[in-house]
Structures are given as C-alpha cells and as structure tokens.
Amino acid sequence: MNVFLRELKANRKSLIIWSVCMFLLVASGMGKYTAYAASGANSKIFNELPASMKALLGIGSFDVTAMSGYFAMLFLYLEITAAIHAVLLGSHIIAKEERDKTIEFLIPKPVSRAAIITSKLFAALVNVVVMNAVTLAASIIMVAKYNKGADISGEITMFMLSMFILQLIFLSLGAALSALIRNSQASGSLAAGITFLSFAIAKITDLTDRVNFLNVLSPFKYFGYGDIVAGKSLDFGMAMLSLLLAALFFASTYFFYCRRDLNV
Amino acid sequence: MNIYLHELKSLRKSTIIWTCALIALALLYFSVYSGLAKDAADFKKLLSGYPAQLRAALGISLDNITSLLGFYSMVFSFITLGGAIQAMNLGVSILSREARERTTDFLLVKPVSRQAIVSAKLLAALTMLLATNVVYYAAALIFATMVKTADFSFQVFFMINLTLFFVQLMFLAIGLVVSVFFKQLKSVLPISLGVVFGFYIIGAIIATGNNDAERFVSPFKYFDINYIINNARYEPPYLFAGAAIVIAAIAATYAIYTKKDIHAIS
Numbered sequence: 001m002n003v004f005l006r007e008l009k010a011n012r013k014s015l016i017i018w019s020v021c022m023f024l025l026v027a028s029g030m031g032k033y034t035a036y037a038a039s040g041a042n043s044k045i046f047n048e049l050p051a052s053m054k055a056l057l058g059i060g061s062f063d064v065t066a067m068s069g070y071f072a073m074l075f076l077y078l079e080i081t082a083a084i085h086a087v088l089l090g091s092h093i094i095a096k097e098e099r100d101k102t103i104e105f106l107i108p109k110p111v112s113r114a115a116i117i118t119s120k121l122f123a124a125l126v127n128v129v130v131m132n133a134v135t136l137a138a139s140i141i142m143v144a145k146y147n148k149g150a151d152i153s154g155e156i157t158m159f160m161l162s163m164f165i166l167q168l169i170f171l172s173l174g175a176a177l178s179a180l181i182r183n184s185q186a187s188g189s190l191a192a193g194i195t196f197l198s199f200a201i202a203k204i205t206d207l208t209d210r211v212n213f214l215n216v217l218s219p220f221k222y223f224g225y226g227d228i229v230a231g232k233s234l235d236f237g238m239a240m241l242s243l244l245l246a247a248l249f250f251a252s253t254y255f256f257y258c259r260r261d262l263n264v
Numbered sequence: 265m266n267i268y269l270h271e272l273k274s275l276r277k278s279t280i281i282w283t284c285a286l287i288a289l290a291l292l293y294f295s296v297y298s299g300l301a302k303d304a305a306d307f308k309k310l311l312s313g314y315p316a317q318l319r320a321a322l323g324i325s326l327d328n329i330t331s332l333l334g335f336y337s338m339v340f341s342f343i344t345l346g347g348a349i350q351a352m353n354l355g356v357s358i359l360s361r362e363a364r365e366r367t368t369d370f371l372l373v374k375p376v377s378r379q380a381i382v383s384a385k386l387l388a389a390l391t392m393l394l395a396t397n398v399v400y401y402a403a404a405l406i407f408a409t410m411v412k413t414a415d416f417s418f419q420v421f422f423m424i425n426l427t428l429f430f431v432q433l434m435f436l437a438i439g440l441v442v443s444v445f446f447k448q449l450k451s452v453l454p455i456s457l458g459v460v461f462g463f464y465i466i467g468a469i470i471a472t473g474n475n476d477a478e479r480f481v482s483p484f485k486y487f488d489i490n491y492i493i494n495n496a497r498y499e500p501p502y503l504f505a506g507a508a509i510v511i512a513a514i515a516a517t518y519a520i521y522t523k524k525d526i527h528a529i530s
Contacts, residue, residue: 014454021462029469077465084461088454099450188453193285196349200342204292 003106003116007093007123015127018085019134025081026135029074030142033067067147068155071139072225075159076202078135079166079220083195086128086167090174091191093120094253095184098263113258121175121250128167136160155228162223162234165242169219170195172249179257267371267381271358271388279392282350286343286396287403293339294407297332332408332416333424337489340424343400344431344484345464351393351432352456355439358385359521360449366529378522386514389436397429420493427487427498434483434506435460437513444520447527480505 094117097103106116139156174191181187202220215221222238359382362368371381404425408416439456443449467482479485479502486502 021458025465025469028466032469074469077468081461081465084457088457092451092454096450185451188451192453192457196346200289200292203342204296 001119003111003119004123007120008126011089011093011123011127015130019131022078022081022131022135023138025078026074026138026142029077030146033070033146067143067149068152068229071143071152071156071159072229075163075225076220078139079163080195080199082131082135082163082167083170083198083220084192085131086170087174087191087195088188089124089127090171091178091188092174093124094175094257095178095187099184103262104264107262114254117179117254117257121171121253124171124175128164128171132160132164132167135163155231158228158233159225162228165234165239165246166219166222168246169242169249172246172253175253176249176256179253179255179260182261182263265384267376267384268388271385272391275354275358275388275392278353279396282346283396283399286346286350286400289343289346290400290404290407293342294411297335297411331414332412333420333493334490336408336421337424337493340428340489341484344428345460347396347400347428347432348435348460348464348484349456350396351435352439352460353452354389354392355436356443356449356456357439357452358389358443359440359517360443360446360452363448363526364450368526369529372526379518382518382521386440386517393429393432393436397425397432400428401425417496420496423492423496423498424489427489427492430487430503430506431483433510434486437510437517438483440517441513441520444517444524483509 097106107113136156139160140153143152143156170191173194174188177191177194178184178187181190198218198220201214201218205215205218205221219242222242223234227235357364362371372378401422405418405421408421438459442455442459449455463482464484467484479488483506486506487498491499
C-alpha cells in the first residue's frame with residue numbers, strides 16, 4: 001500500500017502536466033474543425049479521392065467535414081500522445097529505482113519483488129485511467145462546443161475505450177522492457193522506438209492496402225476507426241487479443257523483474 | 265580537441281542506429297511508391313475533370329501531387345519527425361549527460377574553460393548530425409533513382425533533404441537551451457519526445473491553415489516542400505527565423521552554462 005501511495009504522489013506533477021497538454025491538444029484540434037467544416041461543399045471531392053491520396057493528405061478514409069470523421073482524424077494524434085505517456089510511464093516506474101539509486105533502500109524491505117511490481121503497476125494504471133478520463137472529458141466538452149451535427153458522445157466513448165486498451169498495451173510493453181534490459185536509458189529508448197515504429201507503420205498501411213499484413217505490428221490499427229465512426233462497438237475478438245497481449249507483457253514484467261540482477 | 269574526439273566516440277553507436285532507422289523508413293516509403301504511382305494516374309484523370317478554381321482552393325497542384333518529388337514531400341514530414349527526435353535527444357543529452365553520468369567533477373576541474381567544453385560538445389553533435397544527413401541523402405538518392413517513373417530535379421531533391429538538416433539544427437539548439445535550465449536531468453526521453461511530438465502535432469493540426477503567422481510556431485512547418493518544388497528556393501522569412509532561433513538558442517546555452525551553478529556529484 002505504501003509503495004502504491006508513494007508512487008501516486010511521485011507521479012502527480014508529471015500527470016498534471018500531461019493532462020493539461022492533452023486537454024490543450026483536444027481543444028486546439030477541435031478549434032481547427034471550423035476550418036474544415038467551412039469547406040463542407042468540397043466533401044464530395046474529398047470522398048472521391050483514391051485511398052492512398054487521402055492518406056497522404058492526412059485525411060484517411062473519413063469524411064472530415066462531419067464531426068465524427070474529423071474526430072477520427074484527430075484521434076490518431078490523441079492516441080499517440082497517450083501511447084507515449086503510457087510507454088514512458090511504464091518504463092520509468094520500473095527503471096527509476098535503479099536509476100535513482102533507491103533500490104538498495106527498497107529491496108531489503110519485507111516486501112516481495114512481486115508485491116512491489118504490483119503496487120507500481122497499479123499506480124501506473126491509475127495514472128493511465130486519469131489520462132483517459134481527461135481525454136474523454138475534454139473530447140466530449142470540446143466536441144459539444146463545436147458540433148453542429150449529430151451527437152457523437154457514444155462514438156467518443158468507444159474511441160476512448162480503444163485508446164484505453166492501447167494504453168494498457170504500451171504501459172505493459174514499457175514495463176516489460178525495462179524489467180528485462182539492464183541499462184535503463186536503453187530500455188526507455190527501445191520502448192519509445194517501438195512506439196514510434198508502430199506509428200510509422202500505422203501511417204504506411206494507410207497509404208496502400210498491399211502491406212496490410214504489417215498492421216499486426218501496429219497497435220494503433222487494431223481497432224478500425226471506420227467501424228467506430230459508423231457507430232459499431234469494438235471488435236470483441238480484437239479487444240480480447242489485445243488484452244491478452246497486455247497481460248502477456250505484464251506477466252513478463254513480473255517474470256523478468258523477479259529474476260533480475262539488480263544494478264546497485 | 266580531446267573532448268570533441270571523446271564525444272564523437274561516445275555518440276558513434278547511437279548515430280549509426282539513428283541513420284539506419286531513417287534509411288529504413290525511407291526505404292519503406294519508397295517501396296510503397298510504385299503501387300501509388302498507378303493510383304496516381306487514375307487520380308490525375310479524375311482531378312482534371314474539376315474546374316481549376318476548385319483545385320486551387322484545395323491546394324492541390326496537378327503535377328506535384330503525383331510526381332516522385334510530390335510523394336516525397338508528403339512522406340518526408342515523417343522522416344523529419346524521426347530526425348528531429350534524434351537531434352532533440354542529442355541536444356538535451358549532450359550537456360546534461362555529465363550530471364547524469366557523474367562525470368562533472370572530473371570534467372569541470374580540468375583547465376578547460378566552460379565555453380571550450382560547450383564548443384567541443386556542440387561541434388561533436390553537429391558532426392554527427394552532418395554525418396547522418398550525408399549518409400541519409402546518399403541512400404535516399406539511390407532509392408529515388410531506383411523507383412522513379414519520370415526524371416526529377418536533383419537540385420530540388422537536394423534542397424528538400426537539406427531541410428532535414430535545418431530542422432535538426434533547430435531542434436539541436438532548442439534541446440541544448442532546454443537542458444541547461446535543469447540542475448540534473450534524470451531522463452532525456454520525456455522532454456525530448458514530448459517537445460518534438462508536441463511541435464509535430466501542433467504543426468499537423470494547427471498550422472494547416474494558410475495563415476503564415478501560425479507556421480512560425482512549429483519548426484516542422486518552416487519549410488513548405490511544395491514551395492520548394494515550385495520555386496526551387498526557400499522562403500526567406502522562415503529561413504531567417506530558423507537561423508535566428510538557432511543562433512539565439514546557442515548563444516543562450518553558452519551564456520547560461522558559463523554562469524550556471526553546477527553541483528557536485530550527488
């Protein structure tokens with residue numbers, strides 16, 4: 001319990017900064033909506049572009065003059081911010097003990113390594129939930145402010161749910177990598193690199209259908225935005241697989257950390 | 265000279281990894297181009313059916329969008345993102361690494377002025393960025409000639425790749441000036457990733473308008489590739505602004521680092 005509370009307090013400032021940034025991001029993104037909606041007369045042309053052209057222009061396959069389509073376009077950027085936050089959080093929360101030389105204090109305490117990891121991961125989970133909640137609230141408020149069409153709060157909630165699963169995947173990835181790799185700088189860079197690669201792949205598969213098999217490497221593509229915009233709920237099988245992946249990473253965190261040679 | 269050579273050696277592995285990563289990204293994009301070229305032919309037919317004013321309103325230039333350079337300009341923003349992360353990492357870590365790796369006591373008591381230290385490190389960072397750019401340019405040129413469907417201007421291609429260097433310079437300078445404000449930076453990643461992605465997202469979302477003032481906010485938007493393709497030169501206001509930022513940031517780094525209270529190893 002102590003470790004959990006202490007970790008919450010230690011991450012408080014960083015969480016506030018990230019939440020404010022996320023809020024500003026949603027606000028500014030929505031602010032730009034009026035510019036897109038104004039060109040509503042041209043949406044016919046937008047829709048007739050070949051898929052690859054649309055991807056290059058950054059529009060993807062959505063009707064960006066409608067609020068739901070625009071939000072889908074904006075959502076990728078919200079997701080990458082949340083993913084970076086989650087992966088850095090997961091990586092730091094495990095690696096910081098050795099980096100800050102507090103490991104010698106913590107380990108002799110009558111708490112098993114597994115219990116330490118549990119408390120830390122729970123604290124990280126709370127952070128991730130807060131981040132998600134902030135994004136959800138910001139999105140609903142800002143969309144309501146600029147929306148002239150149908151209410152899309154249901155779709156936004158679906159988006160946020162998919163983002164939550166994504167955050168879990170990246171959080172557990174960051175934690176597992178830093179439990180595995182000795183050098184804390186290297187594990188953070190590797191985790192960030194993998195996130196960036198997933199983002200790059202997500203953008204590339206937008207360009208052409210031919211490399212769709214690469215989608216499996218990019219968590220950003222696990223849940224089709226088109227489906228969510230159309231009002232369907234998340235694909236159950238995909239959600240289960242993603243949660244399984246996150247669970248696998250979490251399990252490896254425990255496995256590797258309990259056997260790890262600590263850098264004192 | 266010693267410091268310069270030492271920094272070069274310690275940056276070597278990371279630079280090699282980054283260069284390979286950028287080249288791999290470029291390779292991935294170029295390999296997609298051939299499939300795209302076929303779509304482009306259909307799209308061109310479609311676009312020619314629309315009146316010229318409409319095309320102008322959408323900002324789509326018929327020739328540019330389907331040529332190799334047009335394609336490259338769109339995917340290049342991504343490569344610039346990667347390059348910016350590398351430069352920002354370099355800038356933030358190169359001065360703060362002394363505090364992080366507990367070598368301040370050793371370095372600062374040597375009979376070398378702090379300015380000389382900053383100069384040596386700055387030069388080492390510049391050398392590494394230059395090396396990355398040169399190798400990347402060579403690789404990109406090879407890829408481009410391999411997948412091209414029509415001849416393109418080598419000069420314009422070179423100018424586009426040069427913007428990568430400019431953006432990296434800006435982020436290097438920003439990283440340097442940010443790092444001197446911290447007593448001890450325990451981890452480089454949150455700051456560098458946060459700032460770079462922040463600017464990237466601002467550039468992608470806010471600066472999409474034609475409003476020139478907004479473009480000054482994000483270094484990613486300083487060099488409009490379409491303008492370079494059309495006019496074969498850079499836009500002077502942004503070039504000056506970029507240079508001004510780099511010079512101001514580096515001057516600030518020198519000024520602050522020289523006067524700063526640097527704490528002994530904790």
